Amino acid sequence: MKRWLDKAETAIANHSDRLNAINIFPVADGDTGTNLYLTVRAAARALHSDPAGRGAAVPADAGQTDVGAVLARAGRAAMEQARGNSGTLFSVFLCAAAEPLAGHTRLTSTLLAAALNRAQIRAWSALSDPVPGTMLSVMEAAARAAAAVDAGHNGDDSNQALGKALDAAVNAALRAVVSTESQLAALEAAHVVDAGGVGMLLILDCLRSAVLGEGLQGELLDGLHGFDVQDPHIHADMPVDDGVEVMCTISLSPLSAATLRQRLDEIGESVIMSQVDSLADGEGSYRWRVHVHVPDAAPAVALIRSLGEPSDISLSELAMPRDPEPAPVNSSGHER
Structure with a gap:
């Protein structure tokens, strides 16, 4: 898991510029690469600090052999620091994938299929209005392919079966990425594939690479389409999207969470809500990561505050692309 997320951090860093260049859905704000990189980085770096959160390096003999527990820790860190649609959905993917892996010390074809399936279902359900032709479709295709391979091996827990499942998942993800162009009118008109889908494909290939060595x-x-180095930044020629992206973390009861989702759906778009932790606190509330695009931030923030006390609130103008932070690039990524 550590090797996977380290590879993913580097691969997304290497490709963040091109991911930004073709980012035109759901808004053409050119920041999918940046957002995904920062979220993957948070997940990767969480596994290089001590579990108590003091930031110390984890000793080599720390005995962290529970695959699910390690991945859940990375997922929580990603969720708390998620950026944008793509980063939020990736963090949902990580948290959900960790659940079937809890208590296991190695990955098998059966566990991979279960993890990918749980992750894609949770990602689809996190969005109020999920749309095919995005990274959701890529997650789903990978999960279905892994499940088909696993079913054909009748519970074979060998590394060979796992390798075949990973190969199938990545190949299916690639086909799904190619298909995104024809699934969304905006992508078809611009003659590009979905940026988030490409990012998910890279992340899945990093998993394959890490597991198989x-x-x-x-x-x-x-x-x-749109991903060659010489291709232009497609998003720069798109109409400016007005509005604000609002993100925060907040503790809510199930009823309050349902109320917030419903009311955010009424005033905004791209509503994503997902639990950060699976356990309730003493008052029966759960921590949620909230994401929405709204015309004006003030009503959304007021609505959120009326239901609880949010933390880590971030407000970003959709019409103002955010420059990526300097990202380390080395030869272990998909350099082009």
Whole structure:
């Protein structure tokens, strides 16, 4: 899990500029690469600090052998620091994928299929209005392919079966990315594939690479429309999207969470809500990560505050692309 997320951090960093360049859905704000990188980085770095959160390096003999527990820790860190639609959905993916892996010390084909399926279901359900042709479709395709391979091996827990499931998942994810262009009118008109979908494909190939001990597939992105280095930044020519992206973390009862989702749906778009932790506090509330696009931030923030005390509130103008932070790039990523 650590090796996977380290590879993913580097791969997304290497490709953040091109992911930003083709980011035109749901809004053309050119920041999918940046948002996904910062979220993956949070997940990766959470596994290099001590569990108590003091920031110390984890000793090599720390005995962290529970695959699910390790991944859940990374998922919580990603959720708390998630950026944008893509980062939020990736953090949901991580948290959900960890659940079937809890208590296991190694990954198998059956566990991979279960983890990918749980993750794609949770990601679809986190959005109030999920749309095919996005990273959701890529997650779903990977899960279905892994499940089909696992079913054909009748519970074989060998590394060979796992390798075949991973190969199938990545290949299916690639086909799903290619299909995104024809699934969304905005992508078809611009002649590009979905940025979040490409990012998810890269992350899945990093998982394959980490588990099998093989290199990343450098040719994986060849031919994807809009993704060649010489291609222009498509998003720069798109109409400016007015509005604000509002994100926060907040503790809510199930009823308050349902109320917040309903009312955010009424005033905004791209509503994503997902639990940060699976356990309730002493008052029966759960921590939620909230994401929404609204015309004006004030009503949304007031609504959120009326139901609880939010933390980590971030407000970002959709019409103002955010520059990526300097990202380390090295030869272990999908460099082009």
